[in-house]
Amino acid sequence: MMIALQGPTTSLVLEPRGSAPPAWRWWGPRVDAGALPSLVDSRPAASFSPDVDQPLTVAPAFGTGWFGSPALRAHRAGRNFAQWFETASIDEGDGLIEVTLVDRAAKVTLVQRITVQGDVATLSASVTNDGDDVLDIDWLAAGTLPLPADCAGIRSFTGRHNAEFVPQLEPMPAQGWVRDNRRGLTGHAGPPGVFVMGPDTGWHAGRVHAAQLAWSGNHRLSVERDDDGFWTLQMGEALAPGECRLSPGARYDTPEMLAACSSAGLNGAIQAFHGAIRARAPWPGTGMPPRAVHVNSWEGFYFDHDEAALMALADRSAALGVERFVLDDGWFKGRDDDTAALGDWVTDSAKYPDGLGPLARHVVALGMSFGLWVEPEMVNPDSDLARAHPDWALQVDGVPQLTSRHQLVLDLRRPAVRDYLFEAIDRLLCDLPIAYLKWDHNRDLAPAGGAQGHAGYHAQVAGAYALFERLRAAHPALEIEACAGGGGRIDAGIAAHTHRFWTSDCIDAVSRVRMQRGFLHFMPAEMMGSHVGASPAHSTGRRQGMAFRAAVALPGHLGVELDPAALSERENAVLSDAIARYKQLRAQFHSGKVWLGEGPDGLVWQMHGEPGALLLSVTRVDPTTFRHPPAVTLPPLAGAGSLRVRLLDLATEDGHPAPDAALFGAMRGDGVLFDGDWLAQAGLPMPAMKAESVALFALETH
Template sequence: MTLIENNKNRKLFFLNTVSSSLVIMVHEDNYVFLPYFGSKIEASDIDYIIDGITEANYMADTDNKKKFQLELIPQIYPSYGYTDLKEPAFHFVHKDGSRITDLRYKSHNIYKTKKKLNGLPTVLSNDDSEVLELTLFDELKKVEVIITLAVFEKHNAFTKSVKVINKNPSDDLYIEKIMSANIDIQESNFELIHLAGAWARECHIKRRRLEQGMQSIGSIRGASGHGQNPFAALISPNTDENNGEVFAMNFVYSGNFIISAEADMHLNTRFQMGINDFDFGWTLMPNEEFQTPEAVLIYTNKGLGDMSRTFHKLYQDCLMSNKYAYKERPILINSWESNYFDFNKESLLKLAEEGKNIGAELFVLDDGWFGKRNDDKTSLGDWTPNEQKLGGSLSSLIDDVNKKGISFGLWVEPEMVSPDSDLFRKHPEWAIQVKGRKIETSRHQYVLDLSNPEVCDYIINFMTELLSKNNITYIKWDMNRNITNLGSSYLKPERQKEQAHRYMLGLYRVLDNIVNAFPNVLFESCAGGGGRCDAGMLYYMPQVWTSDDTDAIERLVIQYGASLVYPSISLACHISDIPNHQTRRKERIETRANVAMWGNLGLELNLNKISEEDKKVITQKLEIYKSIRSTVQFGSIYRLKGLNAQNEYAWMHKSIDEETIVVNYVQICVIPNLVTKRLRLEALDSKSKYKVNDSEKLYTGSELMNIGLMLGEILEDAFAIQWIIKKVN
């Protein structure tokens, strides 16, 4: 990090990665500007960028300065109430009713090795992070704002978060809006790309032109949500996988969020990310502080593929648990689509044995193992094993499963409570509710109020007991409804708008306790599928159930979109039964298996009912997957087709040592009267030679990239092809 101080009494901070630069400028009036964010530049006196901004004809000569117009100047954290008339990054209300804040530079601190944010998931690196802390201050109201910008040089990424401290000894401060990141860009010729959808069709890529005005995406559902993912990027109109400018942000948070892009009348763009200010408020008493979650910022001029691989590498190296980031994940067989609630010990052991026989390494008992849980109408919160249904204790079932040569995992939904449960009858005040109003059910359940520390302690205690007494190596942590009737019996009336964020802080506290207490347990996040597929959860749980929709064709779209941000090792992708339980579609077992090899392959079908022929194919596919698992889970992904050609999807994984290449291709619908085509690969060494599927013929990298692999004649829908390619020299 380089600091330049010039003779104009200005400071320039150059935050440089291997290929990008973010430059901060402290103006002589102590405004903090953002003169540059883009491809790497060498440190020099570039304050001419700010001086060269011409005034507009309207609202000119502000602050009693000739040719000074604050709303035209790119800022790092714009205030509300003065001469910037665009969307502010924050909004404070003071005790006297005033709503104006005038933040000016006070001091800065530069240090190595980023610190963990208190109570929040954090991107961290011991040897690849340098931090700039900018302290801004409102002298009149005694409000201090600390902006933390961290540089991950080798990972080509930045993080940004904000801390607000009420330094006023006598007045409260009320926060109505607080963004984690603001980026001002001096152009607006962009397209906005983000991930949208719904339950069973999460993470569909949406791309549209940025027009003058405000465009935003977000969630107010109490979770990051199926509908929108906390990621967005501004991209140049020509951007594809390998070309074009990308300004990307991802929120390291699992609750309500908003991402906005405002193209103003002067063709500049303000790009923001933070906690959704809808129904949000936070009171700071004197000397109290508020810390925002952090945002990850990435710039590249090499297209969406480079952006994705940057996110993936950063998250594996600096966000996910060190224990699991580069540890091969087990192939699991989940009982849900096999049995739903209808099972006994005999059927479970038979399923576990069949799973072991075809190559599975982990048996997961899903919903229905506790209380009186024979359907979804009862017993959430009563986490006592149903010994009659399990044929004895949970420990004895686990022992018997382990004797089959397979480890044991369990489904839980700790954040929920059933109206028909002993827990709710004992503690009805623990459910999220508004006094005097009916509590709405969804899936016959309520949400526990995790803003209440007593509720969090209850979850920590029962999960600790469950994991201490049983040989459980995997937990699927589910959340099957969003939050309605938002209200807390625990919080004071004036603090009710704090509940949604306090819920997330409570959840993070719970996860921090449990995950650290049981480091050998692999946790998977699930929220009705991909309802919390976000970087915040990846900090605690190194994989996510990408979607409840296990149909192979639907999963192509979902997995393709999720891969824009989240690494393959984090995405659980299962082979399911046919007709598919969500779409009723039928695909060949080979296609279902190949699509599941996008990430962490698992099984979601009743092995006791499928044909012996399909069992044989699955056994072969699992053997193949084990041979390429490290390539898929640890390597780099290249999306070859799918962004624009919606009938074809193709992707390749390249191992860390670049010795193994795994390529998959799926054509959804048959195209009549089409001569055979070829699939060109990427990112190979042009002069090296490669062996394809153990064939005798060797191909150079230049051949595979420029001529490609023969697809052959495709005569049926949902047809999949896989190639395993080895580098020879």
């Protein structure tokens, strides 16, 4: 009798085998598990193989006949390195399987948990030391999943600071594919996730197996071909040497692995991920409030804080329709550049003689909420905190304390460190009307040694999570933005503790088109910090028009990162109109589904909402190479019936307008009726679009 967890369109199937660990039979599109033949009946003996068959199990063991990636690598001072697991119990519940395996010789208990909600499976594992001496854990997979033999390619992301979410498309390897991260935090390559594509898979059709690890530290992802010609997918925390040593009775728990299988192409997997992240989001009991329009002071002022000038910025921002004012780095004592004062969370009396209260109250009186930048996990050597507690920074005997951005990393394993940080931030939150923290993390962990010289990567992440939770428990209405030099800490683990991600420190709108599409592979639009930056962009030097900059930022969590005083009257008007449009449309952008797609001649598009009430954004970055604009096919609209299409905006630069046509004049008015099947097959006619322009449409059931 098979054990199956069924989602609406997917199945996970295990076969119990008596005392042997249950074997994987299937993860993929929904099947009738009762019709499967048993492994005993369907697997002939293989030559040059153990006489006892070793199929892929729920937790494949090391050293006893399974030669693929093991779920566990552990030992006792070099002994008990090979596991022979037996099934102690298989517990089934509503959408849950929990398999308990024991190795009586090695005195180890391994528990694999699998739950299904919708079409997303969540896997995690734990290992307990049942012996009377130390058990060293080198690796424990959060989950091991089977993949079909006809997988065709791997879609993943790489990147760096200011250039996150660079897509990578690779054919299936001859043997294996591995992504290791040893930075101590998620990294600028994006979330620890991967999409494994079936044959002929695209945005809208075909099979995709996708997974991401809910963890903000070191990680390992692997896809490996097994001896049967199939593939296995594994994820887990990448443990440093000696980092996980279990004393008798102690237990190690992995992070969670979120896994989705889609038969509707990449978009099906993307939508499943969005649903899973939304379920984890830490909104208060009333749910997600409308995502407030931000202004952030950083690129307008950097460290040059002037209270009167910042109040004037608040005045100008409120006049534009901004709803939240965020004061960035440079507000605390001695912070005139990035070389000093990090860790001393006291207001600089030279810049703010009466503290931050007057500025915060001025902001609130304008009808905006007040937010503040902090970087609690770091410390400058040139700070009162470092001088008082030099041992509080991560360090390893005999290894230099390597600085990055002139800062060291505080050891969050230490209760005293977490207490200090909680008290410092809590004091600010109690004394000021702070509704929002932009929480930064501006370096990798190197070296990451704790008080006794042992590796502290895992404990650092756990300590950060604990600090987030303690602050949110004390201030339930507080919203927190996760930032790490931009997109260096975007993952499903920290998504359970924070409310927004800063996608990248690069606000160049052309760069952001690619980055934001990469972000949407894993996270929903309402968590995507997307700001209108200055022109030329500070990170690239490129210039883009205000209409294009605002239109690219529109679908995410909109913000402004410039001083409106530097804008022309026309630019201020365009930005004000964009903010008003965002407020009208944000409920649609930030709920329902997201579809990504590509059109001919370099066009890219994304669609937000639900059938019957959709917003379509079509972006052109480069100039067209065609005489007439090609139509854009929209496969998700097949079967949608009659739709009224309205052209809400064509975000492009003033002057020298592109040729128009009567159809688009009608679209700007009451709209034009199209059949969904026509739009899916023949496509939506497009207006002439210059380079760096965005067309925004509403599609509603007629």
